[in-house]
Amino acid sequence: MGLTQIGASILTALLVGAWTRGTTRVFFLLALSVLAVFWFQPAVPLRSFDFWIPSLSIFLVVLIWFITSPVGAWRTRQNILGLAVIAGIVILVSLTRYFFPDPILTATTPPRLILVVGFIFLTAVFIASFTYLSRRFVVTLSLVIITLLAILIILKSPTLSLQLSVFFRTLTNRPTDTASALDLRWLGFSYISFRLIHILRDKSRTPQFPLSGSVRDKQTGRLPELSLPEFATYVVFFPSLSAGPIDRAERFAGDLKKDFALTQEETLLAGQRIVIGLFKKFVIADALALIALNDALAVQVRTADWMWIHLYAYAFQIYFDFSGYTDIAIGIARLVGIKLPENFAGPYTKPNLAQFWNSWHMTLTQWIRSYFFNLFNRWIRSYKSLPAWTMLLAGQLATMLVIGLWHGVTVNFILWGAWHGLGLFLQNRWSDFAKARFNINNTRLQSVLQVGGVILTFHFVALGWVFFALSEPALSFGVMMKLFGIP
């Protein structure tokens, strides 16, 4: 999100928060969120793809709502109205091509109305058929999860993205030599897909379903039925569309259902959060970005001292950038009565790696823990012959590799994940070893160890960023050597 989009989001959130209540607020938020899916989507070189990609996001949201809702749920007044609002916004965006010489809601001119109406009709037919099938074959839910994961893998893999771009270019008679992995930038899909998988997984109804666990969820009422406006607003909520956090549906819906009136105090708190976020992102992070470690600096920097400075700059840049966006999202959401979860809790002040991961991109970590780590652990424990340390190593390594791959399917992200997986394992082993042998009662020594732990953890994380920041393993290893003065 750029400054214009953030400014518009703040203003509309203020208006919605101050002047709408109850149902009206929900529908306004739905309309704004669907609109934002189109408006925030960056331009892509393939014709009208900056319209079709957001349309696919909306299609997936509606499809998954249908297949996870009770039979006939769509016939209620608010769900029909929700469908009308969604379809109306898609048509409205398409209509702008007829009224404005330059695109105003999309990056490039949207396609002709007839194509959009045809798309809506086809998706309606598909959704109806697929919903019908999903009532009979539970496997369809797994199929949708697999499809979402497949799209995610393609988008995150430069090679697969490039191949797909070549495919689309061939299909549309466009030159393939200029194809790029960036041709298919799908704004917010990482977050949209994780929210949808969370719902699909928690809504899966039968014990036969491979990822089941939902019986308990339903019994405890963790995931109540959501109307289409609530569901869609949750998945594509405009403040958290592009950079999270990944909220839980039941918590989000709880806020949406509450009676909310924007008070002066709420406005002040939200405003403070937004200002802090803007300062973090657009002053600190953007300034640090100029000197943060990158591929060019990896080969240009002449001394180890300066290499450390560029690495520190990267470590703080990525923190201020991401946490700044989170602050802005939390602040804007607060203006409309939604209290989004925190994503950061002073990660660089933590004395060990486990605590770092409990305070860095917390909603992603929680998601991975719920939907991967716990399942993986359960599975690996079924191999009773394996020694405990192997299970621990495998669990931590696999989890961190998944987090790495979520950022991108490249060797460097795998190395970054492995770095943290091994780090967590070693820290766990050391912790057990130290607890059994040392009993430190001296408070001063405890403080020194605490400070030492913070410094050590920060530097471990910072060195991990060498893999994250650079595109090639060779560059990363070169920087590692330079950092330690190895010629």
Added chain:
Amino acid sequence: MDDRQLTMVYRPSSIVTQPNMMNPQPSLRLLPLLLKATLLFVLFNFAFTFISGLSLGKFSLYHSVFPGRERFPFGESQKGYNLSLFNLDAMFASHVLVGTPKETNEYRVFLIGDSSVWGTLLTPEQTLAGQLNSQNISACGKTVHAYNLGYPYISLLQEVMILDEALQYEPDMVVWLTTLESFPRDKQLAAPLVANSPERVKQLITNYQLPLDPNDPSLNHATLWDQTFVNQRKDLANLIRLQIYGALWASTGIDQFYPEDYERAQTDFEADYEFHGIKPNETLQGKLSIEILDAGMNAAGVPTILVNEPILVSDGVNSDIRYNFFYPRWAFDEFRALLDEHTSSRGYHYVGLWDLVPMTEFTNSGVHLTPFGESMLAEKVGEAIQSFCK
């Protein structure tokens, strides 16, 4: 229960009413909030006009946190860790000259000129200043230390403006490399650095009695609106960016983007005889800013050498008509004659090196040299410095 205490609450399958929890907080009154915010914003902007007149460019991290740059910041290139800003204070504050105390055995030479002196496509060591310093030459019993005060864009007035500011840093000699393209009257106020420094231009006009209009529309006189924070934000951001690039300059020694491939200077030309609209049957007399040249030559009060800098002499198509992209032969030949006559009549130290460098040693322009071309020039300029020193 009062009806007003009933609030509409949205539920997935129905709209239900639910008693409102008593909320002690007053609701937000949006319009007064927006009005106050707008008023504060306007007041802040106009309060800012009071500090925008201050020389903010003099505050710099160079020389304290980062080493000074070997040449002025120029070129909008993030890859080259460089930017152009039209703030002479900030440009000097980042230059190595400002943070280098003059040593007793230093013979301080200022090199003034355009992009050829600044060193387009050359690393700092490959520029004229860099090559002169690597020669370790002596003049008047002292070690010559050359400072690169060149700046791209071609205008004599810009060069005099830089020289005028640099004089406070105690030069022992000034070497002014220039070419015909800097002389036309219409070019003097057009250089962005000049156009954005109307107060300095006014001072130069007064101090050197230049026949220029201080109210010329080419000069960007800042209005009150121009000085508000909203309008100054880009300049402020540039000042901050210049400081941040100091870290990159310190860590990499790079201050320019050096492309692996670039378009070579043109050597084949159309049969075009005109120079700035002047035809061969006319004369350059009266159309060149000779008085600005005089101002610069007399400004320093120390030996000042005027160099007619090397230009590309082409042997391509229509090279009998034109030397290069800039000059038809007749115009440059007349310029040389004028310069010879003027410098000898005024007793200036003058060195004509226009044809020193072969065509193959030019890069992307008729005045930009390769490192080898630059070394040829450095040798001659070094000899001139030694012979003219006092």
